[in-house]
Amino acid sequence: MSAPSTDRTTSRWRDWFRRAVDPECRLTLPEVRDLVADADRLLRECPGQTPAWAERPAPDVPSIRAILRGSQPMAAALGGALATLSAPGVFEDSVQLRLMAVLAHDLGVGGPGASRFDAFHRIMTAHRLTQEALPRPQLPESRVPDELFAAPAVVIALSRRPDLFTAELLGWDQQLRSRGMLAPWAWLRDADVNGDWSRLDLASTADGTPGLDKEVADCIAAADLGLERVAWGATAAECLLRQWDLALWRWTDSSSDPREAMVDLMSRRAREAVVYHDKSRLDGRSIQSWFAEARQDPRDFVEALGTSRYVRPGQPERSILLTKLTEFGSPMFRVFSPEDREIIARWILWLDEQRTTAEPTATPEVPERSAPLDAHLAAMADPAADAESPQSIREAYVALQGRHCPPAVLRFADEYVDYWLSLARRSMDRHPFPLPAELPSPGDLREWLLAAHDKHSDTIDLKHNAQHLPSREEVIDSTVQLSPLTLIDGSWLMGYTDVSFASTRVGYSLFETYWDELGNGDIEINHPKLYRDVLAGMDIDLPPTHSPEFASSDHLRDEAFELPVYWLAIGRYPVSRQPEVLGLNLAMELSGVGGSYRTARQAFRAYGFPTIFVDIHNTIDNVSTGHSAWAAEAIESYLESARAFGAEPADLEALWMRVRTGFASLDPDRTKRFGFTGSRIGESLRRRLKRGAGSDDDADPAPLRGVAHERRLYAFAAAHNQPLSGPWRRDPGAAPTNSTRTLR
Known part of the structure; x- marks a missing residue:
């Protein structure tokens, strides 16, 4: 997708928002430069005054509705600055874990609909705006000024490149939280406008405890970041938030103006109305032609309607438009909602009055910037732009540790996932505990899960195992070879930290699972750290997981990286590979419960190694209330959503086959193991990758079939x-x- 147009007459900020909100959005540095240059031009056009919301008269219904509609894109971006900072390469970074704990308060943990954005939607619903409470991807279709998308679009776009903009994102986030609650929302809260506003206080936790702004500031101080870059993020946030404040003020003013509200209503209804008014006439023209013109600009139509026989200025109760034409049995019965009728009545009253709107109150000017915002990016280089496709499985492991991947590496990831899933499809029926071939009915998967757990337990003979333990050396070797996998535990769910997923019916449990794997922000119970404790008990000290030294360690064999690279690759596709991720997640969470975790514990205890890692997984992955149960529920929610949208049986079968493939992909038949040498499949894949490795920076990073x-x-x-x-x-x-x- 090309960069949105910078023409002021187009909806460029909507276009940027629409693109950036896609969890699989890939942005190049030149595109980000274009975006920030757009933002800088917008700021230069912004007058040097910002509104004082606290001094505004008490809000009326039109003002409340305008603020809620107009600030919905901003609410959608809450948490966006932190959402993509977590990645396998920083799974053991204590500062990153603390930041993820802050993000968890933004997104909510423990159930669907728990995010700050969901709380905002509940406020909209309380004010009869249910139909306009839109999911993020649909927001660009809402009828609010384009400028109200600017600040949200910038922060979400920057978040797609955490490899370049971590410092700037933290500066942005801290500046936003330092405000506590954004001024328009605080104005409504302080005026006792109906709604639970506490979740919109960005400095407070989910239970209302203050201090998140200080926590982010402390994380910035503890991290090794360039303070100038942090300051740039804070300045960009402050400038764009002030621009957003002013744009929302003006939008609220215009929406409170009865004439502007009527203009907006006619604009929204013109498309459907044009079909039904071919015979009625107004000022010598068919009303159908008026409505056709009103789709672009309804002002002339509203002016003509106000002087027509359909309206009596100052007397809505005697105006045909609200009486004879809309009563029971008339051509327009129930065409207008109660809110629409209220807008029309206010406009009719206004026609007989003199009405002006308030001007913004003069307040301190937008702070001086030492240089335009885009000057900061001008000298920035993208070290990953020219990266080549990995030439070994170990190189691939290192290249996929971060959140963002350059085009050649992303092509590799896509091809590798396709290759791995092809193995899974071929070996699906040879899995010892396969998912049922038939599409499950609601509730069936829960019963299958319990039966699978029983089978796992039945295959384990602890008494026999105790007499036939592997040797100490074999236990150590097995544990070490699992290190590339276990130290990135949860990486297949990386995409579900995205604000678009983490509180949805399908995504909330996936985010919570990921959150659990990383220790809920506590390094002491971080699962990769617990595994390193096991290794330390075996006198094994491996380098940091993201480092080339780890991947080149003599302790590790090539095949130890094959499944981990698949996890790292598929974790980049939470949208396009969602059914497969759901199946893989169930397989992984179920894999050791009641079975291999128990036998591993036997061996660890026998040789005096720490057992905490296997102990904790055997409990938190349980099939009743743990990760296994959550994984099954996520699949059932996914299939239920498909049914609710009218999926045909064949479509549901196709989705279920993809879930089954993902389930089998945890342990496919690898008789023809992937390899960069000596394997027909591996060599074929490598040739395909090399053909596309020289693409330029602007190329589509992952052309999909x-x-x-x-x-x-x-x-x-x-x-x-x-x-x-x-x-x-x-x-x-x-x-x-x-x-x-x-x-x-």
Whole structure:
């Protein structure tokens, strides 16, 4: 997708928001420079005054509704600055864990609909704005000024490149939290406007405890970051928030103006109305032609309507528009909602009055900037832009440790996932505990989970195992070879920290699972750290997981990296590979419960090694209330969403097959093991990757085949409760059509 236009007459900020909010959005540094340059131009056009919301008269209903509608994009971005900072390469970083704890308060943990954005939507619902409380991907279609998308678009776009902008994102986040609650929301709260406003206090935790702003500031101080870069993020946030304040003030003023509210109503209803008014006339023209024109600018139509026979200025109760034309049995019965009728009545009253709107109160000017915002990025280099495709499985492990990947590495990841899933499909029926072939009915998966747990337990003979333990050396070797896998535990769920996923019905338990794997922000119970404690008990000290030294360690064999690279690769596709991720997650969380964790504990105890790692997993992964149960519930929620959207039986079967494939992908038949040498499959993959390794910085980083576009369309719709459009299934071998290409 090309960068949005910078023409002031277009909806460029909507375009940026629409693109950046996609959890699989990939941005190059030149594109980010263009975005920030757009922001800088917007700020230069911004007058040197900002509104004082606290001095504004008490809010009326139109003002309340305008603020809620207009600030919805900003609410959607809450937590966005921190959402992509977590990655396998920093799983054991104590500062990153603390920041993730802050993010958890933004997103909510423990149930769907617990994020700050969800709380904002509940306030909208309390004010009869349910139909306008939109999921993030649909927000660009809302009828609010384009400038109200600027600040949210910038922070979400920057968050797509945490490899370049971690310091700037932290500066932005700290500046935002230092405000506590944004001024327009605080004005409504202080005026006792209905709603639970506490979740919109960005400096407070989910239970209302203050101090998140200080925690972020402490994290900045503890991290090795360039303070100038942090300051740039804070300045950018302050400037763009003041611009947002002023844009929202003006929007609120115009929405409170009865004439502007009527203009907005006619603009919103013109498209459907144009079909029904071919015979009625107004000022010598068909009303149909008026409505056709009103789709672009309804002001002339509203002016003509105000002087027509349909309206009596100052007397809505005697105006045909609100009486004869809309009563029971009339052509327009129930066409207008109660809110619409209120807008029309206020406009009719206003026609007989003199009405002015308030001007922004003069307050301190936007702070001086030593240089334009985009000057900071001008000299910045993107060290990853020219990275080549990995030439060994160990190189791939290192290259995939971060959140962002350069184009060549991303192509490798996509190809590797395809390769691995092809192995899983071929070996699906040979799995010792496969998912049922038939699409489960609601509740069936829960019963299957309990039965699978019983089978796991039945296969374990602890008394026999105690008499036939592997040797001490074998236990150590097995534990070491699992290190590349276990030290990135949860990496397949990396994409579910995204603000678009973490509190959805499908995504909330995946985020909580990921959150648990990393110790809920506490390094002492961080699972990778616990595993290193086990290794230390064996006198094994491996380098940091993200380092080339770890991947080149003589302790580790090549095959120890094959499954971990698959985890690292598929974790980048929370949208387009969602069914497979759901299946893999269930397989992983169930894999050791009641079985191998118990036998591992036997061996560890026999040789005096720490058992805490296997002990904790055997409990938190349990099939009743633990990660295994959550994983099954996430799959059932996913399938239930598909049914709710009217998926045909064939579509559901296709989705279920993908879930089953993901489940089998934890341990596929690797008789033809992937390898960069000596393997026909590996050599074929490497040749394909090398052909595309020289692409330039502006190239599409992951060209997907037709089926990939369709899985993106469906999965994204299901995850965000959006209406579906376009076909759901396509021949996997078909080339992408022009229509499917645009879905990226």
